[in-house]
Amino acid sequence: MNYTCTLNPSIDYIMHVDGFEAGDLNRATQTAYFAGGKGINVSRLLKRLDVDTTALGYIGGFTGAFIRETLESAGIAHQFIEINEPTRVNVKLKSGTETEINGPGPSITTEQLALLFEQIRSLGKHDALVAAGNAPGSVPADIYARMADICEENGTRFIADTSSAALRDLIGKRMFLVKPNHHELGELFDTTISSIEEIVSYARKLHETGIDNVIVSMGGEGAVFVNKDHAWKAQTPKGTVKNSVGAGDSMVAGFLAAYEKSGDYEQAFTYAVAAGSATAFSDDLGDRQYIEKLVSQVNLTSI
Ligand SMILES: Nc1ncnc2c1ncn2[C@@H]1O[C@H](COP(=O)(O)OP(=O)(O)OP(=O)(O)O)[C@@H](O)[C@H]1O
Numbered sequence: 001m002n003y004t005c006t007l008n009p010s011i012d013y014i015m016h017v018d019g020f021e022a023g024d025l026n027r028a029t030q031t032a033y034f035a036g037g038k039g040i041n042v043s044r045l046l047k048r049l050d051v052d053t054t055a056l057g058y059i060g061g062f063t064g065a066f067i068r069e070t071l072e073s074a075g076i077a078h079q080f081i082e083i084n085e086p087t088r089v090n091v092k093l094k095s096g097t098e099t100e101i102n103g104p105g106p107s108i109t110t111e112q113l114a115l116l117f118e119q120i121r122s123l124g125k126h127d128a129l130v131a132a133g134n135a136p137g138s139v140p141a142d143i144y145a146r147m148a149d150i151c152e153e154n155g156t157r158f159i160a161d162t163s164s165a166a167l168r169d170l171i172g173k174r175m176f177l178v179k180p181n182h183h184e185l186g187e188l189f190d191t192t193i194s195s196i197e198e199i200v201s202y203a204r205k206l207h208e209t210g211i212d213n214v215i216v217s218m219g220g221e222g223a224v225f226v227n228k229d230h231a232w233k234a235q236t237p238k239g240t241v242k243n244s245v246g247a248g249d250s251m252v253a254g255f256l257a258a259y260e261k262s263g264d265y266e267q268a269f270t271y272a273v274a275a276g277s278a279t280a281f282s283d284d285l286g287d288r289q290y291i292e293k294l295v296s297q298v299n300l301t302s303i
């Protein structure tokens, strides 16, 4: 079974505002609510690709209830740990450019933390765990590193999609996949990356620390893939960007779904890029039909 863990889920509140002016009263022309948080996005997209997951993490209050109901009505299994404080609301403001304001999230107690570790300890060698997103301030900074250690002991595949600071703590851990964007990759190595050659070189460094597959995403500029046998650059399909929130999570889900079905890295990376772009060109996450239409427009070149 594939598990996703979202320590700090969110309701993503999308607001379209024409000509947004800071400091003024602005009125939205269109709004929408989505169950969000990176692991939850991965679960939602995997479900659209007919891959079952169980979503783990913390939810609370009326906002947490919305997330639970959304997942249940989509047929996504979950084993959320209920907490007292409400799940955060993240504002995604669309007004020509995209501005995001993410909430800090609720506090997690030591007991609630222990419950999550109990769940993770119960995973085995036929399971995979995708740990994604920001950790609330109340949890120990090395939480993902501790999860990675448990997964290594139990032979569980571990995948991380998180900030460069959290990724730094994971360096040296055995992982199946990481997907930083090129800014996060630069931050990780305390540098600014300005060329494809540098991206490939730092992605290789990351791979050599014990990560089987490294995808570095670059928004509309494409993505780079490195593992022990391959290094590819992908060009993205062309389209009109509606919403890039969740594009990176869609890549992770697309890669896992296609790799699970084909065992082939080229297909998995191609599908990952198509899934990212399908989400960027949709109001919500991309759907299967759209992703498959975009697959033929993804070009890989060996680098
Ligand atoms: N403007 C775009 N045009 C085409 N494809 C895009 C565009 N933006 C994103 N994508 C697709 O989505 C993938 C991931 O995008 P990006 O690098 O923005 O991820 P991210 O920074 O992790 O995003 P997020 O954290 O919002 O999920 C890209 O590699 C590409 O396949």
Ligand SMILES: O=P(O)(O)OC[C@@]1(O)O[C@H](CO)[C@@H](O)[C@@H]1O
Residues within 6 Å of the ligand: 008, 010, 011, 012, 035, 036, 037, 038, 041, 090, 100, 102, 132, 133, 134, 135, 245, 246, 247, 248, 249
């Ligand atoms: O604050 P974090 O956990 O880093 O990011 C949370 C978030 O921005 O990531 C997802 C998109 O990747 C959204 O659904 C969600 O609002």
